[in-house]
Amino acid sequence: xxxxxxxxxxxxxxxxxxxxxxxxxxxxxxxxxxxxxxxxxxxxxxxxxxxxxxxxxxxxxxxxxxxxxxxxxxxxxxxxxxxxxxxxxxxxxxxxxxxxxxxxxxxxxxxxxxxxxxxxxxxxxxxxxxxxxxxxxxxxxxxxxxxxxxxxxxxxxxxxxxxxxxxxxxxxxxxxxxxxxxxxxxxxxxxxxxxxxxxxxxxxxxxxxxxxxxxxxxxxxxxxxxxxxxxxxxxxxxxxxxxxxxxxxxxxxxxxxxxxxxxxxxxxxxxxxxxxxxxxxxxxxxxxxxxxxxxxxxxxxxxxxxxxxxxxxxxxxxxxxxxxxxxxxxxxxxxxxxxxxxxxxxxxxxxxxxxxxxxxxxxxxxxxxxxxxxxxxxxxxxxxxxxxxxxxxxxxxxxxxxxxxxxxxxxxxxxxxxxxxxxxxxxxxxxxxxxxxxx
Numbered sequence: 001x002x003x004x005x006x007x008x009x010x011x012x013x014x015x016x017x018x019x020x021x022x023x024x025x026x027x028x029x030x031x032x033x034x035x036x037x038x039x040x041x042x043x044x045x046x047x048x049x050x051x052x053x054x055x056x057x058x059x060x061x062x063x064x065x066x067x068x069x070x071x072x073x074x075x076x077x078x079x080x081x082x083x084x085x086x087x088x089x090x091x092x093x094x095x096x097x098x099x100x101x102x103x104x105x106x107x108x109x110x111x112x113x114x115x116x117x118x119x120x121x122x123x124x125x126x127x128x129x130x131x132x133x134x135x136x137x138x139x140x141x142x143x144x145x146x147x148x149x150x151x152x153x154x155x156x157x158x159x160x161x162x163x164x165x166x167x168x169x170x171x172x173x174x175x176x177x178x179x180x181x182x183x184x185x186x187x188x189x190x191x192x193x194x195x196x197x198x199x200x201x202x203x204x205x206x207x208x209x210x211x212x213x214x215x216x217x218x219x220x221x222x223x224x225x226x227x228x229x230x231x232x233x234x235x236x237x238x239x240x241x242x243x244x245x246x247x248x249x250x251x252x253x254x255x256x257x258x259x260x261x262x263x264x265x266x267x268x269x270x271x272x273x274x275x276x277x278x279x280x281x282x283x284x285x286x287x288x289x290x291x292x293x294x295x296x297x298x299x300x301x302x303x304x305x306x307x308x309x310x311x312x313x314x315x316x317x318x319x320x321x322x323x324x325x326x327x328x329x330x331x332x333x334x335x336x337x338x339x340x341x342x343x344x345x346x347x348x349x350x351x352x353x354x355x356x357x358x359x360x361x362x363x364x365x366x367x368x369x370x371x372x373x374x375x376x377x378x379x380x381x382x383x384x385x386x387x388x389x390x391x392x393x394x395x396x397x398x399x400x401x402x403x404x405x406x407x408x409x410x411x412x413x414x415x416x417x418x419x420x421x422x423x424x425x426x427x428x429x430x431x432x433x434x435x436x437x438x439x
Contacts, residue, residue: 005053005086011044028110035103040129042096046219049088049226054239057083064232083231087240090224090249095132096215100208101125106183114192118185124206126291127175129214130168134158135250137217138170143286143399150385152253154222161222161250169214176291179206200299206291209324213285213398222251260344260381265355268373270381285398292322292400300410312412323402325436333379336360341370342382402436 019036056077061070064081076083106120130136134155140163141150153163155170167174185201227243234241244251258272300314336342344352346367354363360373361381371382408430415423 005049005051005088006046008047008050009045011042013043014041015039016041030108031106032108033103033105036101038100038102040096040098040100042129042215043094044096045093047088047092048219048224049086050092052087052240053085054082054236055084056081059083059231080236081232082229082234082236082239085227085229085234085239087227087243088224089227089244089246091133091135092224094135094215094218096129096211097132098127098129098211100127114189116187118183118187118201120183122181122183124179124181124291125175125177126179126206126208128169128171128289129211130155130174131218134162134168135218135223136168136170136214137220137222137284138166138214138287139284140166140287142284143288144172145288152257154250159250161252170217171285171287171289173290179291179293181206181293195304197302198300199302200297202295202297204293204295206293209292213324217284221256222253223249225249225251260352262353263355263358263361263381264377265358267377268359268361268371268375268381269377271353286400289398290322290400292320292324292402295319295321308416308418310414312410312414314410316406316408316410318404318406320402320404320434322400323404323434323436325399325402332383333374334382334384336371336374336382338372341372344369344371402434404432404434404436406430406432 016039017036019034021032021034023030023032025031056073058073059068059071059076059081062068063071071079071081073083102122102124104120104122106118109117109119111117134157136155136158138153139150140146140153153166153170154161155168156162156164156166157168181204183201183203185203186199188198190196190198225244227240229239229242248255260270261273262271263269264271296316296318298314298316300312302310302312305311334342343364346364349363349367349369352369354361354369360371360375360378362370362372364370371378374382408428410426410428412424412426414425417423
């Protein structure tokens with residue numbers, strides 16, 4: 001009953017560009033320079049679950065109590081037996097903004113009749129998007145040099161939950177301005193007869209990357225919350241009893257993150273005040289994010305072999321630096337032993353109940369808690385950030401440990417026919433190595 005929970009969504013993307021270029025031929029020099037400013041606007045809405053959805057599925061015998069026969073969905077509807085619900089509450093409209101700038105200078109210098117040099121530099125100022133209402137989240141303590149514990153942070157101007165000193169993009173620097181990219185190239189007529197040419201070059205190229213990992217943080221907690229209910233746990237009179245009013249958002253950290261409050265004395269399983277830890281997928285950019293770049297170089301020999309036939313042999317290489325990758329799980333389960341226990345420090349353990357005799361869990365004399373065995377039951381406590389209420393291996397952050405190297409030998413033969421027909425054949429032998437394919 002109701003529309004699909006993800007039906008109401010859309011957006012508009014605008015890019016505004018102001019650019020100008022200037023060239024001047026003076027003696028042996030062809031000078032070129034210019035610059036541009038790019039303004040990006042992304043306005044989107046995703047009213048996930050805002051209209052609510054109530055389902056009446058087929059159920060088997062004894063579902064909901066002994067003696068109840070199998071029922072089809074329509075029968076459950078007539079009886080008011082709800083098998084599942086979905087709804088959403090919070091903010092649904094977001095506006096993201098980013099501004100980039102660039103400038104360049106290049107000199108094509110005909111140093112000698114047979115030798116031309118290309119000398120240049122380009123500057124790229126690349127920004128990280130912010131949200132016009134500061135509806136963004138991140139993890140403090142990841143890539144920012146701050147001492148632990150890791151914490152959830154928001155821009156300082158975020159209503160109700162702002163974190164003092166945090167920028168409007170949540171990163172250490174919202175505008176990466178140290179991107180100077182030199183360029184060098186040459187073309188040499190080897191014998192002066194225009195039949196043999198040697199060309200080469202080197203350059204650095206900075207790359208704007210998608211802000212998707214940061215934008216994703218605006219569509220969930222604490223700005224938006226998805227609501228669901230187990231089968232037969234709600235009624236038609238009130239199918240969404242836990243939905244929050246708009247005025248509650250953004251939610252405080254205590255309302256968003258389950259806290260570790262104790263351990264089961266029989267199994268050693270952790271107990272969270274929300275019933276269970278957060279198990280969704282949380283993806284955040286590291287706060288020291290910077291622009292990735294590529295180094296490119298090439299050396300090519302071009303030879304006219306016979307009339308209108310040209311052969312090119314070359315080497316081309318590329319190295320990618322600081323590439324974006326998914327990193328590893330933020331909260332992987334750790335191995336805890338009696339000789340090397342996992343420890344919850346006393347500053348975080350004071351409010352956690354540890355019953356006497358809890359298997360593999362004990363409180364130390366200094367108030368800290370030691371976990372000394374590994375079971376499926378206690379895996380959500382054997383994680384680095386139990387106090388954030390994240391389940392085992394949940395929460396990942398975008399890192400820039402990615403790198404790549406590409407080397408290739410390339411051969412091309414071409415022929416220009418008198419009738420205007422052009423023929424070209426090419427072969428490339430290459431090898432590419434990287435550590436972040438498909439990320």
